[in-house]
Every structure is written in structure tokens, then in C-alpha cells.
Amino acid sequence: MAQYDLNPGKEADYTCKIIILGDKGVGKTCVIQRFTDNVFSFNQMPTITMDIKSRLLYVNGKLCKLKIWDTAGQERFRSITSNYYRGSHGVIVVYDITDKKSFEHVTRWMDNFDQLVKDDVIRLLIGNKSDLKKERMVKEHQGQKVGQLYANI
Template identity: 50%
Template sequence: MSNEFDYLFKLLLIGDSSVGKSCFLLRFADDSYVDSYISTIGVDFKIRTVEVEGKTVKLQIWDTAGQERFRTITSSYYRGAHGIIIVYDITDMESFNNVKQWLDEIDRYANDSVRKLLVGNKCDLAENRAVDTSVAQAYAEEVGIPFLETSAKESINVEEAFLAMSAAIKKSLQCGFLQNGNAKNHWRRKLLDLSFL
């Protein structure tokens, strides 16, 4: 039986409630959009396979609840994540101000080498913008993580965000631990023990 993928990456979406994490994931995984999405209870996930630099990458993407009362449930999902996308809503300054708290959670629960990406969602609502792009860009540079603005509704930069994250993880694996030609099998053996990243 042939292998269906070369890499399996676990990604996590975090951020305040109502910033559009579920719609962001739905757009990427199913290329669909639902205007009235119900708040995520606990954790949901979707899978999509993409091509990155000639390799087949299977993405297991976890969508976490933003509400405080679910934090203890979702904190366990940080372990073993290869990439974490922090999402805020460009029309909601509080959601941007809370990005620092989400980064603190990553530092507390995730592997040190986890890749991060800051995403300002709902960029289609420019007339309601509360967070200036330059402010978010400057903050991302200050904390040393890439930044993109997206719109799940209009399908702007959604694909690019996930592909950029996948490429960054793949590159970090190649530059780090997985340098041999047998990366695929080694990777699969290590799926349950990701502390080596």
C-alpha cells in the first residue's frame, strides 16, 4: 500500500471568540462560508492535504474555543502542535490586544520550536476597521512572527496563510532534526512523541 502523504502536520487555531476561526478553517478545508456560525464548544478539527514544494502534506487543523471557560480543555491541544495560527478580528481592538495573552499561552503549553502566524481576519470589513494594518505588522515584527490579513468571507489570503505555515514547518524540519532521506518513516514513528521538534 502506498503512503498517502509525506508529512503530517498538526496546526492549531487560537484567538478570542467570534474572530472567525471556524469560518477561516471552513474556507480553507471545504472552500465554503457560513454567515451565522455557532461558537465552537471545546475543540473541532478538519483535515486537508496540500502540496508544498513537491511534497504531499496532510494538515490536521484544530479549531479551539475562544471562551475562557474552555481554556482548560483546549490547553492540552497545544502539545504536539507544529504550527499555531493566532487569529484576531480587525474590527475588534480587544481581540488584537488579547493576542499577547494567546502568545503567553503558546509559551506555556506548546513546544519551544512551534511555528506561529498572526492573522488579522475580516479584512473585507475595512470600513469598520479598528486595528490598523501597520500597527499589527509592527507588533508581529516586534514579537518575531509572520503576519497576514485575511477574509474568510471573501477568501482573501486564507489559502496563503495555511500554505505559508506548512512551508515554514517543513523548512524547520529540514533544517533541524529531519535531515535524512528517510524523513517520512521517521516522522511517522515520531507522531506520538513530538517533543523532539
């Protein structure tokens, strides 16, 4: 089980590069900020090209540093962000449960990533904005079905 590191000055046993992908406005930066800093912002500015956040965790007694690369979701930055995929240990694809198009684009994000990263990487699919249940356009079982498809690669 993972735990927060209480000694941030200690050198990590492992460093893992994680890329977070998804359409603009799905909440990639908010997911990262919540995970790394335990902060939530309603008025998040769009990410321009890329930003990196870190978090230290103990996993099975080893200190792991997660370096999470937050990419821009706009089409014009797609060619730039694909250069950052190489060397990744994992990918997180985020879609907005209130935006059917962002869910339909999950396949494109995953396939694009898989073309550039040949290594065996961990894949995580996040349906974000679950607090907006009344506006939900993507059913839970739909997200689970796509998640299982990419879990078996």
C-alpha cells in the first residue's frame, strides 16, 4: 500500500514518469493538483504545452518519486506533446463524463500514445467531473468497457 513521504529531502529509490492526456477542459490539471498538492481549483487556467508536478510515495517500503507530465489538450499542441511520451512508465487518459466527445477521443489518445511508446506501460483511464452527475453523458459501464479494453493490451 502506498503512503505519503514524510521526509521530502530523502532521495527516491525509483523515479517514474507518468503522462496525463485528454482533450482540453476535461480536468487533467485539476486531477494532478488534487493528487500532488491536495488542492482543488474551480478556475483553472489552460495548460500551455506542458507542466510537471511531482509526488513522493512509499510503495512496498521503497520511496518512489512520481513525475507527472501535464500536457495541453488542444489540437495545436498535439505534435509537441507527443515528443514527451518517450520514456514514460505510465499514461493517464482523462475524459469528462459530461462531454461525450472527450470520451470518444479516448481511443485516439491511447492509440497515439501506444504508437510512440513501445514499452510495457501502466494505463489508467479516469472519467472526471463525477460531481456533475445530473449532466452525465457517459455511463459508468461505458467507461469501464473502454478501460478494460486498454488494460488488456
